[in-house]
Amino acid sequence: MAAGVGKTYRMLQEGRAALQDGRDVAIGWFEPHGREETIALAQGLEAVPARRVEHRGAALGEMDLTALLERAPELALIDELAHTNAPGGRHEKRWEDVEDVLDAGIDVFSTVNVQHLESLNNQVGELTGVHVRETVPDQVLARADEVVLLDLTPETLLQRLREGRIYPLDRVPAALNNFFRIENLAALRELALRQVAEEVESKRLVREIVGTRAEGIAAEAPQAVGERLLALVSPTPSSQRLVRRAWRSSQRLGAGLDLLLVVPPNRPLDPVAQEQLEALRRLASALGCNLIVEPGEDVAETAARVARELGTTYVLMGKPRPRSPLRRMWAPALPFQVMRRLPGVDVRIVADRTERGNGGT
Amino acid sequence: MTTLELILLAAAGVALLAAGAAVGLRRGTRVLTPGAERILFPFSGRRLSREALDAALRLSKAEGATLVPVYLTRISRQLPLDAPVPQACETALPLLDVIEQRASRAGVAVDSRIERGRDPRHALARALEHERYSRVVAVARSQATDGFDPDDIAWLLEHARGEVLILRPERDEPLRWDAPVLGSLG
Numbered sequence: 214m215a216a217g218v219g220k221t222y223r224m225l226q227e228g229r230a231a232l233q234d235g236r237d238v239a240i241g242w243f244e245p246h247g248r249e250e251t252i253a254l255a256q257g258l259e260a261v262p263a264r265r266v267e268h269r270g271a272a273l274g275e276m277d278l279t280a281l282l283e284r285a286p287e288l289a290l291i292d293e294l295a296h297t298n299a300p301g302g303r304h305e306k307r308w309e310d311v312e313d314v315l316d317a318g319i320d321v322f323s324t325v326n327v328q329h330l331e332s333l334n335n336q337v338g339e340l341t342g343v344h345v346r347e348t349v350p351d352q353v354l355a356r357a358d359e360v361v362l363l364d365l366t367p368e369t370l371l372q373r374l375r376e377g378r379i380y381p382l383d384r385v386p387a388a389l390n391n392f393f394r395i396e397n398l399a400a401l402r403e404l405a406l407r408q409v410a411e412e413v414e415s416k417r418l419v420r421e422i423v424g425t426r427a428e429g430i431a432a433e434a435p436q437a438v439g440e441r442l443l444a445l446v447s448p449t450p451s452s453q454r455l456v457r458r459a460w461r462s463s464q465r466l467g468a469g470l471d472l473l474l475v476v477p478p479n480r481p482l483d484p485v486a487q488e489q490l491e492a493l494r495r496l497a498s499a500l501g502c503n504l505i506v507e508p509g510e511d512v513a514e515t516a517a518r519v520a521r522e523l524g525t526t527y528v529l530m531g532k533p534r535p536r537s538p539l540r541r542m543w544a545p546a547l548p549f550q551v552m553r554r555l556p557g558v559d560v561r562i563v564a565d566r567t568e569r570g571n572g573g574t
Numbered sequence: 575m576t577t578l579e580l581i582l583l584a585a586a587g588v589a590l591l592a593a594g595a596a597v598g599l600r601r602g603t604r605v606l607t608p609g610a611e612r613i614l615f616p617f618s619g620r621r622l623s624r625e626a627l628d629a630a631l632r633l634s635k636a637e638g639a640t641l642v643p644v645y646l647t648r649i650s651r652q653l654p655l656d657a658p659v660p661q662a663c664e665t666a667l668p669l670l671d672v673i674e675q676r677a678s679r680a681g682v683a684v685d686s687r688i689e690r691g692r693d694p695r696h697a698l699a700r701a702l703e704h705e706r707y708s709r710v711v712a713v714a715r716s717q718a719t720d721g722f723d724p725d726d727i728a729w730l731l732e733h734a735r736g737e738v739l740i741l742r743p744e745r746d747e748p749l750r751w752d753a754p755v756l757g758s759l760g
Contacts, residue, residue: 282693285651300717309620316662318650356661450640450685454674457667464660488706492687495704499647499688501658 219363220324221245221292225254227322228290232258239286241314241321242276242307244293248378258290266299273299278310281319288320295329295347308349315356325349327405362405367398440468443525445516445547446504448474448482448489451531451565453496458563459529460500470502471523475515478508513550520555527559611639612685614707615673618646618694619720622669623743626713626721631680633711633739642705643673644687646697655690663688695726702734710734714742 221243232238240260245251261281263274275298281289291314296307304310311321331348354360365373373379444459446452456472463470474490476482482490490506497504509515520528533546544550552560615630617623634641647662649655670686677684687705691697702710712730713721721743722730731738 282648287652303720304620312620312661312665313648316659316665317648318653450683453686454671457670460663461667489685491704492685496688498656499659499690500663501660 219365220326222248222251222254223361223363224290224292224322224324225251225258228258228288229254231288237287239281239284239289241278241281241289241291242293243290246379247381259286264302266301268299275299275302276307276310278303278313281314282317285317286319288322289314291321291323294323294325294353295349297347306347306349308353312353325354327401330354364402364406367402370398440466440526441524442466442468442470442527442529443516443520443523444470444472445512445528445530445551446472446474446493447531448486448493450489452489452493454565455529455531455563456493456496456500456502460502462527462529462561463502466527468527470500471519471525472497472502472504473516473519474504474506475509475512476506477510513547513554516551517554520558525555525558527561528555529561529563532562532564611637611709612642612705612707613637613639614642614644614701614705614710616644616646616689616698616701616710616712617669617720618648618697620665620669621719622673623713623716623719623721623741625743626711626719626741627673627676629741630711631677631682633709634677634682635680637709639708640683640685641673641677642685642687642707643670644689644698644701644705645670646689646691646694646701648693648697649690651692655692657690659688659690662690694722695729698726698730699733707736709737709739711739711741714740716743719743 225240225243228238228240238258240255240258242263243251243255243260245255261277261284264277264280266273266275276291291307291311294308294311298305298307298310302310303313311323314321329347329349331350370379374385377385440463442459442463444455446455459470459472462468472493474493481487494504505519507515507519516528519525528551530548530551533548536546545553548560548562552558613630613634615627630641633639645662645666647659647666649657649659666688670688674684674686687701689697689701689704691700710730712727713719714727715721715723722740727740731740
């Protein structure tokens, strides 16, 4: 919610609990702000040594991202997500460091004040008259598995401030005259409560939608329930783009994604096509989707059979190659053949966005 | 209808079909033919050097080569090397899309990849092992953009087959990761 509510303290508490549960925990960075209780809580938790940086004649401490990645704990505690790093680091912002840590498969507990969220920054500025320069993109918070709100009444927070538990006593009068006014704190509290309520609601909706299908009440659920996507690929570079687009759609729908490559039976792929197939395999593996290689003379028929077997609700394919009118008369294009064979299944032709702005034909 | 009229009608029909076929074929869209040469363009992080990409595209264009951008991503030691990396893909995919769009405008064929490794150098080693290429264009790290450290560049020079071109961008305005907000349906 705001400085002084106990974010760092709570983060360390969670870290200690995880350590007691047998997890490998290390502190990547924490800001004790000279608070003795916070420092005491960090005792016994392994801390990755800070990186020392000279900036404008001052010696600063920064999180050592490289050392943390080398240490590779199971869980890293990284305070102050919105912090701007001193020049010379790998990234400008700490939230970018945290993205690297997450990419390395390390879980992260972090802390952020509500006024640092990008979408709320202007609103906070209007409400409080204080413009915060360090912001965190909202999608960083949206990617968090859990968001815990530390809520204190403004009166309690002000009491803590006056007791010197947030800033040294000599800084208290200035704080009381600026950010720590009761109306500011009340506004921030309301914003924080709303933000977290929205987060919780959106996650609950997704879970409920996915869950209801299995419980047999899918008819009442929104259309996103139980979607399963099938992308028809070919052993060509353009299929990489198709797979990427299909994967994004599957992520948005919370749906499974299968890739289907129909190959002529009893005819081995040429070396270039084989190379592309291997590339598709690696891409499918990185994205976490299934690649099915199925022999078949008729692509539409094979795709329809596989789609029925998998319970596909959505078929994606690339734009068909231009064909002569004679060939069009002889057999309809693949999308039409698939639509005819799979009634009730959506068929989407994925355009080549690199052609945008090239004009139509 | 006389026999002559039938013959004329059939001839007219054939002529119309032939004309239609010709028009239909001419309306085909431009397809970039993959070049025989392949130029590997490995990169990682979120800030891709625009200058380096444009240089790689110019080289590919001049050589008639296919550009192979390879996004290198780290995978935790606690996970198998072939484990999915959806979070890294959320970063990689928009960057690969941007590269393909710029390549298309430059008239260069592209064949994109995502390669996993325990660290960027390991991912790079795997890419060198998996991919067919004649050259490598790599970017050195700068203040503005992500790129390879000196140690990685030395390693690359030692291990890559074919020519290696190292670029050091100056005052670059990077292409950045710009992923959509997750969590929405539709």
